[in-house]
Amino acid sequence: MPITKATASSIAPAAKGDLVVGSATNDASVLAVGSANQVLTVDSSTATGLKWAAPAGGGKVLQVVTATTTTFTSNATTTYSDTTLTATITPTLNTSTILVLVNQNGIATEDGNASSGVGLKLLRGATDISLIATRATINFTTTGQFGTTLSTAYKDSPATTSATTYKTQFKNNVAANAAYVQIDDVMSTITLLEIGA
Amino acid sequence: MAKCYQVLSMLIPNGGYVQVGEEYEGIQFLECEPISKAEYEAGFAQYDAWKAEKDAEKAAEKQALLDRLGITAEEAKLLFS
Numbered sequence: 630m631p632i633t634k635a636t637a638s639s640i641a642p643a644a645k646g647d648l649v650v651g652s653a654t655n656d657a658s659v660l661a662v663g664s665a666n667q668v669l670t671v672d673s674s675t676a677t678g679l680k681w682a683a684p685a686g687g688g689k690v691l692q693v694v695t696a697t698t699t700t701f702t703s704n705a706t707t708t709y710s711d712t713t714l715t716a717t718i719t720p721t722l723n724t725s726t727i728l729v730l731v732n733q734n735g736i737a738t739e740d741g742n743a744s745s746g747v748g749l750k751l752l753r754g755a756t757d758i759s760l761i762a763t764r765a766t767i768n769f770t771t772t773g774q775f776g777t778t779l780s781t782a783y784k785d786s787p788a789t790t791s792a793t794t795y796k797t798q799f800k801n802n803v804a805a806n807a808a809y810v811q812i813d814d815v816m817s818t819i820t821l822l823e824i825g826a
Numbered sequence: 827m828a829k830c831y832q833v834l835s836m837l838i839p840n841g842g843y844v845q846v847g848e849e850y851e852g853i854q855f856l857e858c859e860p861i862s863k864a865e866y867e868a869g870f871a872q873y874d875a876w877k878a879e880k881d882a883e884k885a886a887e888k889q890a891l892l893d894r895l896g897i898t899a900e901e902a903k904l905l906f907s
Contacts, residue, residue: 702846703843704844705841804842806841
């Protein structure tokens with residue numbers, strides 16, 4: 630039996646945006662309005678067969694976060710320390726992929742030891758997720774070069790909608806020699822792209 | 827004018843520090859004896875003379891080696907070309 634105007638009016642929507650929907654043969658009920666930016670989605674497990682849900686990303690770029698640093702930093706130990714290159718993203722969906730693009734500039738090592746080399750890695754929070762280099766070597770004081778660039782693109786699946794921080798850390802392979810980043814205050818960049826699943 | 831990393835290389839030749847930025851306050855002495863702010867700042871004026879002395883020492887060592895081998899610097903370069 631079709632729902633008549635009189636029948637529908639007996640079902641009382643409680644708020645703007647509430648929908649009257651069929652819930653069974655000859656039966657109807659009210660589906661309360663969803664939240665901002667939600668879309669109506671078919672879901673046979675619900676009483677009405679419908680629900681409000683966050684839109685699927687569908688492989689689209691949902692947001693982009695970029696950060697830069699020009700802070701010269703040196704590390705004369707063999708223990709990793711922060712390069713000051715860091716960015717934080719809060720994923721819209723926990724199914725999203727985060728594409729991390731890193732351009733670490735002005736990398737150099739101190740003169741004096743042939744084994745000297747820069748180690749560089751990418752972290753999510755305190756967790757290592759990508760080893761970018763182990764012995765990148767530019768012996769700038771003898772060659773006259775003033776640093777090189779290391780880049781990486783890393784696809785991450787953090788499975789969270791909480792704020793998530795990505796950063797790089799570096800070290801030298803030889804304790805007595807320093808490793809440098811952003812030498813001469815050149816700019817390093819990190820870009821985070823949230824890609825919908 | 828010397829750079830901050832050159833001064834630290836002179837004052838802490840065995841490493842063991844991390845420096846963020848170029849100021850003394852940005853230095854963390856992790857595996858070495860800390861130097862004072864006065865030593866760090868004085869290092870900028872001392873670096874050029876120290877570097878010239880080191881370069882002269884290195885040049886003298888090279889020349890002594892060439893003399894011992896009985897070849898010129900140009901002939902030594904040929905060995906590695």
